[in-house]
Each structure stands twice: as C-alpha cells, then as structure tokens.
Amino acid sequence: MRSHTRWMAVASGCSVALFAAGATAAGxxxxxxxxxxxxxxxxxxxxQRYCAGCxxxxxxxxxxxxxxxxxxPRDFTLAVFKCRSxxxxxxxxxxxxxxxxxxxxxxTNMPPWLPLTSQNRADLVAYVKTFSPKWKTLxxxxxITIPPEPRLTIESILHGRQLYQRMECWKCHGPQxxxxxxxxxxxxDNKELPIRAYDFAxxxxxxxxVTNVDLYRIFMTGMDGSPMPSFVDDIQPAEAWDxxxxxxxxxxLKTPEAALWKAWLASHAGExxxxxxxxSAP
Amino acid sequence: MITWFLKGTGGARWSWFLTxxxxxxxxxxxxxxxxYTAYSLDVHTxxxxxxxARKYGLPCSACHTAWPELSAFGQAxxxxxxxxxxxxxxxIFQNNAYFPLALRTTxxxxxxxxxxxxxxxxxxEKTITQTGFDLSGVDFLMLGTLLKDITFGLVTTLDADxxxxxxxxxxxxxxxxxxxxxxxxxxxxxxxxxxSEKRFTWLSNNGGFLYAYHYEPAGSVDNYAFxxxxxxxxxxxxxxxxxxxxxxxxxxxxxxxxxxGLPGGKSMDAMFALSQAFPLGGGLGPxxxxxxxxxxxxxxxxxxxxxEPIPGTGTDxxxxxxxxxxxxxxxxxxxxxxxxxxAQDDTALGGGPEKPAxxxxxxxxxxxxNPRLLVQGRYELLRISKQADPAxxxxxxxxxxxxxxxxxYPFMFSRDGMALHGEFAMTRTxxxxxxxxxxxxxxxxxxxxxxxxxxxxxxxDFAF
Numbered sequence: 001m002r003s004h005t006r007w008m009a010v011a012s013g014c015s016v017a018l019f020a021a022g023a024t025a026a027g028x029x030x031x032x033x034x035x036x037x038x039x040x041x042x043x044x045x046x047x048q049r050y051c052a053g054c055x056x057x058x059x060x061x062x063x064x065x066x067x068x069x070x071x072x073p074r075d076f077t078l079a080v081f082k083c084r085s086x087x088x089x090x091x092x093x094x095x096x097x098x099x100x101x102x103x104x105x106x107x108t109n110m111p112p113w114l115p116l117t118s119q120n121r122a123d124l125v126a127y128v129k130t131f132s133p134k135w136k137t138l139x140x141x142x143x144i145t146i147p148p149e150p151r152l153t154i155e156s157i158l159h160g161r162q163l164y165q166r167m168e169c170w171k172c173h174g175p176q177x178x179x180x181x182x183x184x185x186x187x188x189d190n191k192e193l194p195i196r197a198y199d200f201a202x203x204x205x206x207x208x209x210v211t212n213v214d215l216y217r218i219f220m221t222g223m224d225g226s227p228m229p230s231f232v233d234d235i236q237p238a239e240a241w242d243x244x245x246x247x248x249x250x251x252x253l254k255t256p257e258a259a260l261w262k263a264w265l266a267s268h269a270g271e272x273x274x275x276x277x278x279x280s281a282p
Numbered sequence: 283m284i285t286w287f288l289k290g291t292g293g294a295r296w297s298w299f300l301t302x303x304x305x306x307x308x309x310x311x312x313x314x315x316x317x318y319t320a321y322s323l324d325v326h327t328x329x330x331x332x333x334x335a336r337k338y339g340l341p342c343s344a345c346h347t348a349w350p351e352l353s354a355f356g357q358a359x360x361x362x363x364x365x366x367x368x369x370x371x372x373x374i375f376q377n378n379a380y381f382p383l384a385l386r387t388t389x390x391x392x393x394x395x396x397x398x399x400x401x402x403x404x405x406x407e408k409t410i411t412q413t414g415f416d417l418s419g420v421d422f423l424m425l426g427t428l429l430k431d432i433t434f435g436l437v438t439t440l441d442a443d444x445x446x447x448x449x450x451x452x453x454x455x456x457x458x459x460x461x462x463x464x465x466x467x468x469x470x471x472x473x474x475x476x477x478s479e480k481r482f483t484w485l486s487n488n489g490g491f492l493y494a495y496h497y498e499p500a501g502s503v504d505n506y507a508f509x510x511x512x513x514x515x516x517x518x519x520x521x522x523x524x525x526x527x528x529x530x531x532x533x534x535x536x537x538x539x540x541x542x543g544l545p546g547g548k549s550m551d552a553m554f555a556l557s558q559a560f561p562l563g564g565g566l567g568p569x570x571x572x573x574x575x576x577x578x579x580x581x582x583x584x585x586x587x588x589x590e591p592i593p594g595t596g597t598d599x600x601x602x603x604x605x606x607x608x609x610x611x612x613x614x615x616x617x618x619x620x621x622x623x624x625a626q627d628d629t630a631l632g633g634g635p636e637k638p639a640x641x642x643x644x645x646x647x648x649x650x651x652n653p654r655l656l657v658q659g660r661y662e663l664l665r666i667s668k669q670a671d672p673a674x675x676x677x678x679x680x681x682x683x684x685x686x687x688x689x690x691y692p693f694m695f696s697r698d699g700m701a702l703h704g705e706f707a708m709t710r711t712x713x714x715x716x717x718x719x720x721x722x723x724x725x726x727x728x729x730x731x732x733x734x735x736x737x738x739x740x741x742x743d744f745a746f
Contacts, residue, residue: 065339117561
C-alpha cells in the first residue's frame with residue numbers, strides 16, 4: 001500500500017511537472033507580425049473572451065455555438081488552414097493567421113476582428129498556435145512568389161475561360177460561377193462536413209481576400225481542408241493571371257475585366273462555346 | 283467616503299450598518315456567492331441585446347467588456363448598423379425562427395436614505411429612509427437589420443407600475459455610397475454620447491445617472507427640459523473608420539427632449555461628437571479621446587388658446603449649451619473613463635438676470651478581472667460657476683456623487699445573460715434635492731444645507 005501510495009505521489013508529481021512544462025511552453029508560444037510580437041499568455045484571455053464560443057476552449061472547433069454554425073468553426077488542433085500564402089500542405093505564416101483574423105471570412109460567421117488592437121490580434125495568433133503540436137515540430141511554408149499582374153487583354157480573359165473549362169473549375173463553381181456545378185452538392189471538407197463552392201455572383205469579396213493578388217493566391221495555394229486544390233503544378237503563373245482576369249468577369253461588379261468582357265461580348269458572343277460537360281471553351 | 287458615511291444621522295448610520303451586516307452574513311452563508319438584492323431608477327433604458335448574440339453565435343463578451351458596456355468590437359458592430367460585415371447580416375439568412383427581440387429586467391432589493399428632507403408639519407426636516415424589494419421596468423429590445431445596410435431599432439418599455447413607453451424607434455441607412463463614413467439615422471435614439479448612460483453598469487437611484495447629463499439649475503423655466511442622457515428625436519449623420527477608431531456624428535433634433543408629438547418649438551437642436559482611438563498598450567481595448575457639444579434651443583413664447591399654450595407653436599427661442607470631453611484609457615484590465623463638461627443656459631431659461639453656468643468632472647474606473655467579473659467605482663462632481671439669480675448662494679446646486687459596485691456574471695454564453703449586481707452610491711447636494719428623487723424630492727429648507735442621499739442596491743440583472 002505504501003509503495004502504491006509512493007508511486008501515486010511520484011506519478012502525480014510528474015504529471016504536475018509535465019503540465020507545468022506544457023503550460024510554460026504554451027505560454028511561451030510567440031507570433032511575429034512585422035514589428036509586433038504576440039504572446040500566447042496574453043492571447044489566452046482574449047481567446048476565451050472572443051473566440052472560445054465558436055472554436056471551443058480546447059481549440060477543437062467544438063465551442064458551444066458550433067452546432068448552430070454553418071460552415072463549422074475551424075479546428076485549430078489540426079493546424080489546417082484555408083487562407084495561406086504558403087504552398088498546400090504547409091503551415092501558414094503568422095501574417096496569414098493575422099490577416100485572416102483581421103479580415104474575417106465573408107461567407108461564414110467569422111467576423112472581421114479589426115477593432116481589436118494589432119497587439120491583441122498578434123497575441124491571439126500566438127495562442128492559436130498552441131493548440132497543435134505541429135507548430136513546434138514544423139515551420140511555416142515559404143510564401144509563394146506572385147509575379148506582377150500582366151496587362152489586361154481580351155486574349156487573357158479568353159484564355160482564362162479556356163482554363164476554367166480545362167481545369168474543370170465549372171464542376172464545382174458552375175458554368176456561370178454560381179456554385180451550381182454538378183459536383184457542388186457533394187462537396188465535403190476534411191471533417192466530412194458539407195461545404196459549398198464559392199458563388200462568384202455574391203459580390204466582391206472572397207473568403208481569403210478581395211484583390212486580384214488574393215484571387216491568384218487562392219488557387220495557387222489551394223484552400224487546405226476544403227476540396228479547393230492547389231493549381232500550382234497544373235498551370236503556369238502567366239496562365240494563373242489569365243484565370244484571374246476571367247473569374248473577375250463572373251462577379252456582378254464594375255471592374256476593368258467586366259467592362260472589357262462586356263464590350264467584347266457585344267460583338268462576339270456568338271463565337272463562344274458553352275462551358276460545361278463536353279464544352280471546349282471558347 | 284467614510285467621512286461622508288459617518289455624517290449621516292444616527293438612525294441612518296445604524297440602518298446602513300445593519301444592512302451591511304446582513305449582506306456579509308448572507309455572503310458567508312451562501313459561500314463564495316454574494317447575496318444580492320437591488321433597485322434601479324430607470325434600468326429599462328439600459329442596452330444589452332442577447333438577440334444579437336443569438337443571431338451571430340457570439341458570446342456576450344465579444345461585444346461587451348462587461349455587459350452592457352461595449353467593447354471596441356461591440357462599438358464597431360453598433361457603428362456598422364448592428365452588422366458584422368459578412369454575408370449573414372441580412373435577415374434573409376436567418377433561421378425563420380429567429381426574432382430580433384431581447385428582454386431585460388432587474389428584480390432587486392434596495393435601501394434609500396436621504397437627509398434633510400422637508401416633512402410635515404412645516405418647517406421640519408428629517409432623514410427619510412426607504413427600503414424593500416422592488417422591480418425595475420422591462421425593456422423590450424428589438425434591433426437588427428431590415429435588409430443589408432438598413433437597420434432598425436425599436437425599444438419599448440414597461441415600467442413597474444404598468445406605464446408603457448417608447449424609448450427608441452429609428453431606421454438607419456448604413457454605408458451610404460458603400461462608405462462607412464456616411465450613415466443616416468432618423469427617429470428617436472440615444473445621442474452619440476461617448477460615455478453612454480444606456481450602456482453603463484450602474485443601476486441604483488443615486489448611481490444610475492450622471493449629473494453631467496441631467497442637471498438643470500434651480501429656477502429653470504417650466505418648459506425647459508433637457509437631458510444629454512435622454513433619447514432625442516431627429517436625424518443623425520455619422521461615420522466611422524473601418525475599425526471605428528475614428529468616429530464622428532452630427533445630429534439635428536427637435537426641441538422637446540425626446541417627447542413625441544412636436545410639443546416644443548419650430549427651432550432645432552444640434553449635436554456633434556468626435557472621437558479618435560489609438561491602438562496603444564496591451565490593454566483590453568484601444569485608448570480613446572473624444573469631444574462633444576450640444577447647442578439647444580427652447581421656446582419662451584407660445585400661441586395660446588383659452589390661456590393654454592398650443593403645442594408646437596413655440597417661438598422666441600433661447601439657447602443652452604453643453605460641451606465636454608472624455609477619454610477611455612486602458613491599463614491592462616483597468617479602464618479609466620474621465621469626463622469633463624461645461625454647461626450654460628440663456629437667462630430666459632435660467633429664470634434669473636444672469637446666465638447660469640456650471641461645470642462637471644467625473645472619473646470612472648472599471649477593473650474587468652475577466653469577462654464575468656467587474657469591479658467598478660465612480661466619482662463625479664458638479665460645481666456651479668454662475669447662478670441665474672446672484673442672490674442665490676454660489677454653492678447652491680453643487681453636487682458630489684460617488685458609487686462603488688461589483689457585477690458578477692455567473693455564466694457567459696451566447697443565448698442570454700445574468701449579472702448579480704451590488705452597488706453602493708452616494709450623493710451630496712448643496713441645498714437641492716438629489717436628482718435621484720429620493721426622499722421627499724423637495725429642496726432643503728436652508729440652501730446651504732448639505733443633503734446626503736445614499737443607495738444600496740442588490741439585484742439580479744438579467745437579459746434574454
């Protein structure tokens with residue numbers, strides 16, 4: 001009995017020591033965004049105040065509100081993130097997480113946390129990184145290189161339209177970009193939960209940004225954890241810009257791409273072949 | 283404060299002692315949970331809206347440092363027209379079962395004690411002590427979006443005696459021209475006070491309002507009613523930066539202190555507020571400074587019929603002015619809110635040969651230990667700089683107010699909220715009855731008398 005008690009005491013002591021070490025390691029996690037250094041210890045209180053309701057106190061995406069939210073909150077324990085500047089399969093940079101938090105995700109319940117101070121957001125990034133051991137064993141990927149955007153031409157848009165057909169973007173996003181492709185209803189994320197393709201008719205903002213550069217980055221890095229793959233091995237950078245130019249024409253916006261496309265269509269609409277099964281755009 | 287406490291009459295002092303002992307005993311009996319009862323002057327005007335939490339799935343603590351006070355995120359949410367800025371803002375995206383309604387009320391017990399209260403037979407004075415369990419009114423808070431970028435607000439109230447009221451009713455057009463710098467609101471609404479009485483964390487008779495927002499000098503004419511903390515009717519044009527660190531608003535308002543039916547004159551009041559926040563330090567929010575001003579008018583002549591003034595025919599308007607500055611300073615979890623103001627009325631409104639003028643200064647401190655525990659204190663002073671009647675003692679109307687309180691939220695999630703609220707508030711007015719209305723509500727017999735009014739409030743403050 002005494003021996004048993006002694007072993008219990010030793011085990012308890014080890015547990016306390018391990019817990020303390022873990023807590024210290026978690027508290028020591030940092031994030032670096034420009035000149036800012038975020039500290040997990042400070043971020044923990046902020047996380048409980050702002051984030052735990054959806055993402056859960058354990059960061060597993062199982063907060064009290066998670067059952068009522070669609071799409072579901074991110075599970076930070078997996079360290080898989082959609083919006084990155086880094087190649088598919090790699091961890092995002094601290095700046096990526098900071099930017100995502102600041103911008104929010106327009107198609108979800110995640111609001112833009114811009115009203116929080118930059119220091120607060122940096123602290124939160126540091127704390128989010130404590131939920132997965134990957135942040136201790138792996139380094140973030142190197143951000144992809146994005147070449148300067150070439151001049152907009154009708155040839156670029158038409159080539160982008162060809163790519164939209166050839167890369168089978170239409171299967172999820174639909175022939176007109178309305179998220180009504182034949183595969184759209186079957187999409188699931190990495191937790192086997194239903195997920196929707198992006199509907200280009202909904203406005204100016206994408207989940208991971210709003211600019212042409214953001215759009216380029218989305219399909220060259222892919223959106224890990226979703227069915228949206230990375231196309232970096234399938235298309236060349238110049239082609240990627242062509243695809244950007246075409247995708248912009250699908251949005252209900254007054255963009256240079258839309259204006260050029262509308263003007264061209266006025267006299268050439270009959271030359272276009274439909275996008276979709278068996279299609280061979282243009 | 284101790285000195286003030288001891289200045290009470292013997293009976294009042296024992297009453298306070300007994301009450302304090304009961305509270306302490308109850309605290310011991312119930313373990314770590316303090317025992318609470320309470321009172322509220324007009325808690326029905328306080329804003330905390332769980333309907334938003336239900337709509338967006340966010341906990342109370344996202345928008346409130348300690349509800350109902352707004353955090354920087356909550357302020358930005360309000361400035362955007364109660365919208366998060368994602369595609370879930372329009373009600374068309376809500377479950378059909380969702381209804382933008384929240385209710386708030388506060389069962390309470392309270393004790394009020396006011397010295398030097400004139401009683402019968404005249405001339406006699408006495409300390410009046412009133413105590414018991416009580417009810418606040420009920421707020422029916424309905425605010426939300428009619429459509430993306432079209433916001434509505436409808437706040438009806440039901441006082442404990444059954445009197446119904448319309449506290450707020452407005453439509454707001456947000457992001458005009460797709461710019462956060464242009465928003466238009468029309469109807470009855472809270473002024474863009476940088477320190478909001480509707481969202482502050484005090485509920486007692488003597489603690490539940492600011493002298494800076496409600497004081498009117500002695501001798502003011504009857505038809506002159508105004509409170510900077512009162513909701514007003516008019517139109518407000520406002521704007522803000524994307525994070526609401528920079529904010530402005532200008533308003534034109536009817537001259538009737540928020541009374542519907544156009545009972546006042548044909549002139550208009552005007553208000554502006556401007557503030558700027560700076561992301562400095564590691565506190566719970568940014569550091570903010572701001573200024574505000576209100577130029578009002580009140581008619582002094584009415585058309586009459588049968589000797590009775592005809593509503594809405596007021597002319598010969600005379601002006602009054604309120605200007606001030608405030609700040610919000612975060613030192614870690616400690617929030618400091620200073621506020622200074624100056625006020626002046628026209629002679630025709632003051633009822634004397636001079637333009638009455640007064641100044642106020644306030645410092646409020648919140649220690650937000652965590653989203654579920656707030657410890658707070660406030661000190662405010664009001665000093666008359668010029669009486670309307672030079673024969674009136676210069677100190678007549680001076681006021682000092684102090685309040686201490688704690689709010690504990692036993693749970694915090696996104697469906698509703700409850701706070702166990704304890705508060706002690708005390709005012710000292712010179713000659714005048716306290717603005718709380720406690721006691722007989724009549725000025726002391728001697729204009730130099732210091733009138734002490736104290737409130738002890740213990741309440742269950744809940745919103746669903």
